[in-house]
Amino acid sequence: MRKLFILLPLLTLLSTVKAEIKLPALVGDHMVLQQNTVVALWGKAKPESTVSIKTSWDNQLHKTKSDNNGNWEVKVKTIAGSNTPYEISISDGQEKTIKNILLGEVWLCGGQSNMEMSTRGFTNQPLYNAIDEILDNDYPSIRFFPVRRTFSEKPQEDVVGNWRLITPQTVETITMVGFNFAKILNRTLKVPVGIIGCYWGGSRIEAWMSEEKLKPITKVEIKQENLNATMANRAPTLLYNGMLKPVSKYTIKGCLFYQGEANTTNPELYLKLLPEMVRNWREDFNHNFPFYYVQLAPFSCSNMGWNSNGIEVAKFREVQHQAKKLIPNSGVISTIDIGSESTIHPPEKRVVAKRLAHLALSKTYAINGFNGEAPVYVSSKVEGNKIQVTLENTGYGLSAYGKEMEGFEIAGEDKVFYKAQVENVKGTNNQLSVFSEKVANPVAVRYGFKNFTYGNLYNSYGVAAIPFRSDNW
Numbered sequence: 001m002r003k004l005f006i007l008l009p010l011l012t013l014l015s016t017v018k019a020e021i022k023l024p025a026l027v028g029d030h031m032v033l034q035q036n037t038v039v040a041l042w043g044k045a046k047p048e049s050t051v052s053i054k055t056s057w058d059n060q061l062h063k064t065k066s067d068n069n070g071n072w073e074v075k076v077k078t079i080a081g082s083n084t085p086y087e088i089s090i091s092d093g094q095e096k097t098i099k100n101i102l103l104g105e106v107w108l109c110g111g112q113s114n115m116e117m118s119t120r121g122f123t124n125q126p127l128y129n130a131i132d133e134i135l136d137n138d139y140p141s142i143r144f145f146p147v148r149r150t151f152s153e154k155p156q157e158d159v160v161g162n163w164r165l166i167t168p169q170t171v172e173t174i175t176m177v178g179f180n181f182a183k184i185l186n187r188t189l190k191v192p193v194g195i196i197g198c199y200w201g202g203s204r205i206e207a208w209m210s211e212e213k214l215k216p217i218t219k220v221e222i223k224q225e226n227l228n229a230t231m232a233n234r235a236p237t238l239l240y241n242g243m244l245k246p247v248s249k250y251t252i253k254g255c256l257f258y259q260g261e262a263n264t265t266n267p268e269l270y271l272k273l274l275p276e277m278v279r280n281w282r283e284d285f286n287h288n289f290p291f292y293y294v295q296l297a298p299f300s301c302s303n304m305g306w307n308s309n310g311i312e313v314a315k316f317r318e319v320q321h322q323a324k325k326l327i328p329n330s331g332v333i334s335t336i337d338i339g340s341e342s343t344i345h346p347p348e349k350r351v352v353a354k355r356l357a358h359l360a361l362s363k364t365y366a367i368n369g370f371n372g373e374a375p376v377y378v379s380s381k382v383e384g385n386k387i388q389v390t391l392e393n394t395g396y397g398l399s400a401y402g403k404e405m406e407g408f409e410i411a412g413e414d415k416v417f418y419k420a421q422v423e424n425v426k427g428t429n430n431q432l433s434v435f436s437e438k439v440a441n442p443v444a445v446r447y448g449f450k451n452f453t454y455g456n457l458y459n460s461y462g463v464a465a466i467p468f469r470s471d472n473w
Helices: 002-019 130-135 176-189 211-218 238-247 267-285 312-326 349-363
Strands: 032-034 038-044 050-055 060-065 071-077 082-091 095-111 142-146 193-199 254-258 291-294 330-333 376-383 386-392 408-411 417-419 421-424 431-435 444-447
Touching: 032 193, 038 082, 050 071, 060 071, 095 176, 130 176, 142 176, 176 193, 176 254, 176 349, 193 238, 211 267, 238 267, 254 349, 267 291, 267 312, 291 349, 312 330, 330 349, 386 444, 408 431
Parallel strands: 032 095, 095 193, 095 254, 142 193, 254 291, 291 330
Antiparallel strands: 038 071, 050 060, 050 082, 082 095, 376 386, 386 431, 408 417, 408 444, 421 431
16 A cells, blocks of 8 residues: 555656647747748647647637647737747646747748858858857847757657857857848848758758659669768758758748758759759748748869869859749849858858848848849840840949959850950940950850859949859850
8 A cells, every 4th residue: 555655646747747748849938930920839738638729919719639649730820020028828738838939030041051150160261250240149039949960761750959049159159141131130120030040061952852852853762871970961861851841830931041062063953953942841831932042152162173263163053043943932142252262161151141131121021122133144245346245133233333343254266265354335234345355256255154253243232243154165
């Protein structure tokens, strides 16, 4: 009897622990939920029990039933975002409360090391203005959820991580592209911003795709052998299964993507994979969210055995731009003016974030007064010893801010390119005249079409032009 009296409280305690409401990592204290929409909340409760969810922003009570494994999910409406903190109470007989919730804009940041890069930088690859970035941390309505690196052969249900407030300590580890993007949205839209960081340095795009979407393109049998953290970021599907798929129930506004360095050797394949990856993610999130991504910056590519004057990565940038036509509701930004010959991780991340934010503000949030789209090549025609180039998205004109326009080359039928001079065509705001005294009969023109180069062509809003070429040599 004495043993029974001791055992009964223990059984009661175990039953209480088992019955506790369990939530996925993303659904927790300090989270930001997407404003003015319907969002999913989910978790585990007692099997086959009634689960009650009360949202404090509208005092609405939602009820659902957990299945025989205790899984439940409910959709709730959100209101306009503000700095007012809210709570959500969830009960299956025992209550759990999520605190300090904000409503605002939620963006997913994906990719590899250039997206991952924080104020810490990398070995001998520091970030510009690192201390300034750390000190600029007074943003109580910006929250950050870093998805911990992991990989899996099968799609997982949850990730490891938690929503973090912005402090000097968290800024030191946060994506600088994502954080600066969030700051601009926060200041402009006057609402909280949540950033979900889902990236892994050196990762190939194949690692971020499901087997179902990847296999028809690559035609390769996907076998995961000798799995380890060193190679997981380059193996097909592993990061998708472990990091991306588990967060896809969470409602987001859009996605920023900075990746490609690990795929530069096969641009033709990347042109097929990137649109399919976006389709893959949108199906998982059940949302045709805006997708904005970054062209690779100029770099010597010496690590690949290439050199600054080569065009291997120039061709990759070209397919990055071509992919935009294959991805609805998308946009791409140029980094042709902020590269670094010595590193694949350009230190100027604030400019990258600004261009992504300006693209989002003009295209997604319909803020008038400017066009965040980059100037792009439309056509060219030979006129005597010059080539006249026409671009679009030029605003009120094309400019190098009073300096000589750099990054242009021109060639004749011998296919030898020479540095070219550039003039604006009078009476137009979208045409340039390109020429060189070394090329009497030009047939082709290029802009920013080398592994490492510098281009300074902008529209009247200061948006950098996308590199281009008129030839297909």
